[in-house]
Structure formats: C-alpha cells, structure tokens
Amino acid sequence: MSSRDSRLRLARLAAEVRAERVPEPREPGLPPRLRAEFRGVASGGLRSAPPSRPAAARRWWPVFGLAAAAALALVFVRSGAPAPEGPRRVAPIATLDGQALDLGVLIVAEDRARHVEHAGRASWQLAPGSQARLVSATGGVLRVSLEQGSLAAEVEPSRQHESFVVQARGTEVAVHGTHFIVSLIGERVHVAVTRGQVQVRPTLSGRAVLPVSGTLLGPGMQADFWAGSTEPPPPPPHTPAAAPPPATPSAPTPPIAPVAPQGARPARPGTRMPAKPSAEPSAPAASAAAAPPALPRPLATGAASAAGDAPAASVEQALETVTDRVQHCFREQVPGSSELGIEATTRLGLWVEPDGELLRADFDPPLAPGVERCVASQLAHVRVARSPAGFRVERDIRLQR
Amino acid sequence: MERAAAEGAAQEDRELVRRCRGGDERAFERLFVRHRGAVTGLVYRMLGPSPELEDLVQDVFIQVLRSLGSFRDEARFSTWLYRVALNVVLMHRRASGRRPRLVEEEQAAPAVDGAPSAHEALETRRRVAAFYALLGRLSDKKRAVYVLHELEGLTPARIGEIVQAPVLTVRTRLFYARRELADWIEEDPALAAQLSEAAEPGEEQP
Numbered sequence: 001m002s003s004r005d006s007r008l009r010l011a012r013l014a015a016e017v018r019a020e021r022v023p024e025p026r027e028p029g030l031p032p033r034l035r036a037e038f039r040g041v042a043s044g045g046l047r048s049a050p051p052s053r054p055a056a057a058r059r060w061w062p063v064f065g066l067a068a069a070a071a072l073a074l075v076f077v078r079s080g081a082p083a084p085e086g087p088r089r090v091a092p093i094a095t096l097d098g099q100a101l102d103l104g105v106l107i108v109a110e111d112r113a114r115h116v117e118h119a120g121r122a123s124w125q126l127a128p129g130s131q132a133r134l135v136s137a138t139g140g141v142l143r144v145s146l147e148q149g150s151l152a153a154e155v156e157p158s159r160q161h162e163s164f165v166v167q168a169r170g171t172e173v174a175v176h177g178t179h180f181i182v183s184l185i186g187e188r189v190h191v192a193v194t195r196g197q198v199q200v201r202p203t204l205s206g207r208a209v210l211p212v213s214g215t216l217l218g219p220g221m222q223a224d225f226w227a228g229s230t231e232p233p234p235p236p237p238h239t240p241a242a243a244p245p246p247a248t249p250s251a252p253t254p255p256i257a258p259v260a261p262q263g264a265r266p267a268r269p270g271t272r273m274p275a276k277p278s279a280e281p282s283a284p285a286a287s288a289a290a291a292p293p294a295l296p297r298p299l300a301t302g303a304a305s306a307a308g309d310a311p312a313a314s315v316e317q318a319l320e321t322v323t324d325r326v327q328h329c330f331r332e333q334v335p336g337s338s339e340l341g342i343e344a345t346t347r348l349g350l351w352v353e354p355d356g357e358l359l360r361a362d363f364d365p366p367l368a369p370g371v372e373r374c375v376a377s378q379l380a381h382v383r384v385a386r387s388p389a390g391f392r393v394e395r396d397i398r399l400q401r
Numbered sequence: 402m403e404r405a406a407a408e409g410a411a412q413e414d415r416e417l418v419r420r421c422r423g424g425d426e427r428a429f430e431r432l433f434v435r436h437r438g439a440v441t442g443l444v445y446r447m448l449g450p451s452p453e454l455e456d457l458v459q460d461v462f463i464q465v466l467r468s469l470g471s472f473r474d475e476a477r478f479s480t481w482l483y484r485v486a487l488n489v490v491l492m493h494r495r496a497s498g499r500r501p502r503l504v505e506e507e508q509a510a511p512a513v514d515g516a517p518s519a520h521e522a523l524e525t526r527r528r529v530a531a532f533y534a535l536l537g538r539l540s541d542k543k544r545a546v547y548v549l550h551e552l553e554g555l556t557p558a559r560i561g562e563i564v565q566a567p568v569l570t571v572r573t574r575l576f577y578a579r580r581e582l583a584d585w586i587e588e589d590p591a592l593a594a595q596l597s598e599a600a601e602p603g604e605e606q607p
Contacts (some may be wrong), residue, residue, distance in 0.1 A: 006583035009593065013532050014551045020529055022442045023454060030430040034462055038429050041466050194471050223492065365573040 098122070098142070101134050106147070118142055122164045122175075124153040127183075141165060150183035155196075162199070170227030172203040180217075188224045193217045202227055311385075315393050318352050318384035322361055323397050325382070329374035330367070330399040342401045347394055354390040356383040367399075414478035421469060433462055436479065440486050446552045447490045447544065449533030457493055461486045483549070483563045491541050531595055535582055543578035546571055 030038075096107065098118035107114055109126035116134075117123045122142055126132055130149025134142065144151065146168040155164040155175045164175040166182045171189040173182050179195040191200055200215045200223070217223060326348070334342055349362040358379050366372065414435070420428030437458065444457050451457070464485050472481055536544055545564060549555045550571075555563070557571040564571065586593050 006587040006593070007579065009586055010579065010582050013528060016525065017446070017529055017532055018552050018554075020525075022438070022445045025437060025441065025455060025458070030426075030433055031459055033459055034429075034433065034466075035426070037463050037466055038426055192467075365570050366577070369577075 098134065098137075103135060103137065104133055106131055106133050109149070120156060122153060122155040124151055126151055135167070143167060146182055146184060148184060150181060152179075152181040154179045167203050170203050171225045172201050174199045174201070185224075188226060190224050191217060200225055311387055314352075314356075314385040314387040315391060318350060318356075318358070319348070319393065319395055321382060321384055322348065322350055322358070322379065325378040326361075326363075326367075326371075326375050326397065327399055329371045329378060331401045333368065333370040333374050334401045344399045345396060346399070348397045349392070349394045351392050352384060352387065352390050354387055356386045358382055358384065411477050411479070415474055418469065418472060418474070418478060421466075429466070432465075432478075436482055437462075439479070440482065443483060443486050443548070443553060444490055446548045447487070448494070449530070449537065453493070457489060460493070461489045464489055477562075480559065480562050484565070487545055487563065491545075494541070528595065531592060535585055535592075538585065539578055539581060543574045543581070546574040547578040547582075550575055 095115045095117055098116045098121075101107075101116070107116065107126060109128050109130045112128055114126040114130075115123065116125070118137075124132075124144060127150040130151060131147040132151055133145050133147065135145045136143040141163055143165045144153075144167070146166055151166060153164060153166065153175070162174040166173045168182055168184055168189045169187070171191075173180065173189075173191055175196070175198055180191060180193045180198045183190040183192075191198065198217050200217060215223065215225075330344070344367070346363045346365055346367060349360070349364070350358065351360040353359055361375060361379055363372065367375070414432070417428045417432045417435075421432060440461050441454065441458050444461065445451075445454055448454070448457070461482075465482060468485065472478070536547070539547060542564070546560055549560045549563065550557065557568045557575070560571045561568045566574075
C-alpha cells in the first residue's frame with residue numbers, strides 16, 4: 001500500500017467515524033450530580049471574572065502597604081512583648097506587611113483570614129485555620145511555605161519569570177501569572193488557578209531557576225499533587241488499616257477562603273481536574289514507543305527567555321553550541337536541490353544543568369522528525385559551560401539549507 | 402446568515418452564563434442541554450468508546466461551574482468550553498494511565514430478513530475501533546488538533562483559540578498527525594487490510 005493509499009484510507013475512515021452516532025445521554029435534563037454541584041457552588045456565590053485593576057488603584061498599593069507596616073509596628077511597640085524563641089506567632093491583625101516580616105515567622109490564621117501584602121509584588125491570603133511562613137525573599141523571588149490549610153495568592157506582573165513560589169509538602173507551585181490557590185488536603189496538595197499560569201513540581205532545594213519537570217496549570221484548571229507529582233504515592237505494604245486513603249484528610253480541613261477582590265472560587269477537596277499534560281516520563285509506554293527518539297519536550301513554550309542568574313557567557317555558549325548542531329542537522333536532513341534555499345524559523349527552548357549537562361532541547365514549531373532525531377543524537381553527550389544554578393533559556397533561531 | 406446565527410447563540414450563552422453566576426439553576430440546565438451534545442462528541446472522539454463517557458461529560462460541566470468565575474464575557478463560551486473539555490479528557494487520560502483501547506470483539510447480530518447491515522455494521526465498528534486505537538497512539542497535542550479538525554470540523558483558527566496556540570502551530574500538528582496515522586497504516590499490513598475490507602467493494606480507486 002502506498003503512502004497515498006494510506007492517506008485515502010485514513011480520510012475515508014475519518015469520514016466513517018464522523019458519521020458514527022455519538023451515544024445519547026441517558027437523562028434528558030440536568031443530572032442530579034450536576035444539580036447538587038450547582039447548588040453547592042452557587043451557595044458560595046458565583047462571580048464573574050474581575051476586570052483588570054485600574055492603574056490608579058495600583059498606585060495606592062504602596063501606600064496601603066506602608067499604612068499596614070506602620071500599624072504592625074505600632075502593635076508591636078505598644079505590646080512591648082519580647083520576641084519569642086523559635087517560630088513566632090504574628091499578632092492577629094487583618095493585613096500584614098510582607099516586607100516587614102521576618103523570614104521563618106509562622107503566620108497563623110486562626111478564626112479569620114490573614115492577608116499579607118508585599119507591596120507592588122504580591123499579596124497572599126491565608127484561610128482561617130491555615131498556617132504559612134515566608135521562607136525567602138532573595139533574588140526577586142518570594143518563597144512561602146504553606147504548613148497547613150489553604151493559601152490564595154495574587155502576584156503582580158513582573159519581569160521576573162517566577163517571582164512567587166509556594167512550597168507545600170514536597171510540592172512547589174511557581175507563578176507564571178497572577179492568581180491561584182494552594183490547599184493542603186490530607187496528603188494532597190490541591191492547586192487551583194484562577195488567572196494566569198503556575199508551574200507545579202517537586203520541591204528541590206538549591207534550584208534558582210525553572211527545573212526541568214512539572215505540570216503547567218492554566219486559568220480555570222485545578223489538580224491534586226503528591227510531592228509535586230499528579231500520581232498519588234503507592235500505599236505502604238501490609239498496612240492497609242493504618243494508612244488512610246490519600247483523599248481523606250487526616251484532620252479537619254480548614255475552609256478555604258477565596259480572595260474577595262478577585263472573586264476566586266474555593267478549591268474543593270477531592271477535585272480531580274484538568275491540567276496540561278506534563279512531558280514527564282510517566283507517559284504510557286505505548287506513547288514512548290510510538291514517538292520518535294527525540295529529546296523530551298518541555299512543559300511551557302512561548303514564554304519569554306529566562307536564564308535566571310546564569311552568566312551571560314554560559315547562556316550564549318550553550319545557545320551557540322546547540323544552534324550549530326541544529327543547523328548542521330537541518331542541512332543534513334532536509335532534502336532538496338542544492339540550488340533551492342530552504343529556511344525555517346523555530347523557537348529553541350533549552351534546559352541546562354549547573355554542571356553544563358543539556359537536559360532538554362525543544363522546538364516550537366517542531367522540526368521535521370529526521371532533524372529532531374539528528375539533533376537528539378548530536379546533543380546526547382554535549383556539555384556546555386558550568387553555571388551556578390543551571391538555567392533555562394528560549395530563543396528564536398533561523399535555520400537555512 | 403450563519404454568522405448572525407452564531408453571534409446570536411454566543412449572545413445567548415453570555416446571557417445564560419450571567420444568569421448562572423446569579424445562581425439561576427435553570428440557566429445552568431439550559432447551558433448544559435445546549436452544549437451537552439458538543440461536549441459528548443468531543444470527549445467520545447478524544448477517548449473512543451468508553452463506559453466513563455457520561456461521567457466525563459459531567460466532569461466537564463462541574464469544571465465549568467467551578468471555573469465560571471474565570472470566564473471572561475468577551476470570550477466565546479463554546480471555545481472556552483471546548484478548552485475545558487479537552488483539559489478534562491487529557492487529565493483523565495493521565496490519571497488513568499491508559500490509552501484508548503479497542504472495544505471488545507463483538508459478534509454480528511443475526512441478519513434480519515436478508516438485511517446486509519448486520520455484518521457490515523460489525524465491520525464498521527471494528528474499523529472505527531481500530532481507528533480510535535490509532536488515534537490513541539498520537540501525542541495529546543496532535544490528537545486534540547486532529548480530532549477538532551477532522552472529526553469536529555473546526556477551522557485551524559478556531560482550534561488555535563481553543564488550544565491557545567498559533568494557527569501555524571495548529572497546522573504543523575495537523576500535518577504531522579495525518580502523516581503519522583498514514584504511516585502507521587502503511588506499516589501494518591493487517592491493519593491496512595482490516596481498514597480496506599469493507600471499503601473495497603464499489604469504492605473508486607485513485
């Protein structure tokens with residue numbers, strides 16, 4: 001059978017499938033499950049997406065932040081309380097100035113939500129019964145550790161690729177956008193994104209830039225994670241009675257408070273909702289067998305170039321090395337007459353480890369499979385200059401033959 | 402004319418969404434009934450025959466409910482709904498860790514009054530099942546684009562809005578999806594024969 005025959009067969013088959021009748025629903029109206037869900041959600045108030053905050057309002061944020069800082073300072077001065085040892089509990093006031101917070105201080109929202117403002121950068125709100133602490137604020141990145149309950153964050157647009165990160169029980173949620181909620185539910189970490197994008201991945205110490213694996217969640221997406229993975233851990237052997245099911249909270253889960261001005265919907269325990277698929281090796285074996293032996297694909301494409309704190313020379317050297325190899329493969333693999341020039345433009349995404357090992361190279365739009373196979377083999381043993389924390393970078397490249 | 406009708410439908414969707422947000426259960430029911438067929442079709446064609454079809458369709462609308470706050474009125478509801486449905490399907494596939502499978506072997510029902518359709522219907526079902534098995538071998542991105550274009554009949558521009566990718570990327574994925582499917586058919590003589598069986602009689606050859 002020729003390739004043309006195969007395509008004709010495929011087209012006929014597609015027409016046959018199009019003509020196939022899709023199963024009819026059993027119930028004519030709204031199924032009881034949806035009806036119950038609607039009543040549950042509606043009781044919390046369904047709201048529309050918030051309009052962008054006007055520029056005038058943004059200008060007042062620093063003023064609010066300063067006022068909150070002043071109020072906080074006043075509370076501490078008046079109370080005259082000595083600083084306690086170890087993790088401290090912050091006085092129960094409505095809004096805290098994030099810039100005045102000491103690293104490692106435990107912030108406890110007991111009977112009502114606590115709001116933390118990092119003026120001009122981000123704000124986050126702890127639901128009642130939740131606890132969190134600010135663990136670092138260096139390099140333009142705020143890192144918050146959620147110890148218990150639920151946290152809703154809104155992050156101001158920034159040139160920093162990931163300016164806000166929430167760590168929770170082995171899972172790390174890094175901001176690519178503006179508004180999301182992280183909740184600890186039993187062993188699970190539930191992440192719901194209202195606006196923008198976040199990347200969820202295992203918490204790895206010592207990383208300064210985007211790690212190589214994770215799951216990208218976009219607006220309206222929710223998902224459960226266990227130590228950064230969407231797969232729950234296997235149950236421990238021989239202890240069926242001792243191990244509670246992962247979806248069952250071990251303690252009463254605190255209610256999740258939406259951030260009022262954004263109209264965020266609370267995430268719900270047990271929800272298993274969509275996430276953009278990760279390109280992790282957890283993909284079924286059948287798919288791996290069918291795919292050409294190209295390098296793994298990254299999770300996010302089209303993002304602005306982000307090389308973190310890596311030295312510019314390392315980044316440039318890596319890009320040059322890889323671009324040369326790609327160009328070589330393009331010339332070698334793209335057929336055609338020598339008189340006819342062929343040009344292609346693609347966006348190269350590159351992931352480099354601190355020791356200079358290339359972890360991934362991705363092309364959007366993809367190159368011809370033959371070219372990608374060639375690139376994969378060419379880059380298999382390439383190392384570039386070391387950098388303090390590794391980096392990720394993207395660049396448009398033009399290939400010519 | 403068609404454009405005016407589509408705009409009218411979009412306007413009605415927006416009104417229903419507005420009423421949903423106000424807690425109007427009947428508006429949600431109307432929204433569900435209006436779009437249930439499209440969602441069912443998309444889920445069915447992304448996964449193939451599945452006993453979980455109806456549950457997944459409900460999952461889509463549950464996700465719609467929970468995310469209604471993030472839906473922006475200037476967007477087309479059906480585009481947003483397709484995106485939600487695709488995400489639910491992909492998440493389901495990831496969670497279940499499986500690809501669509503061939504449906505179980507079926508026996509042809511006895512022919513009634515010499516009707517030739519019983520055996521043919523069985524053959525058709527087998528071919529369709531083989532097709533879904535092939536679709537399951539495509540990557541998620543390519544399958545989504547292929548299904549939306551070839552089976553749902555959406556334009557690349559509309560698909561670009563749904564999968565949030567440039568039209569050029571959509572066309573590239575579509576090209577590779579078609580080529581991979583055709584290659585797999587070509588590489589597997591048994592499959593090619595199975596796909597050819599009922600198509601041969603009376604079919605015009607190129």
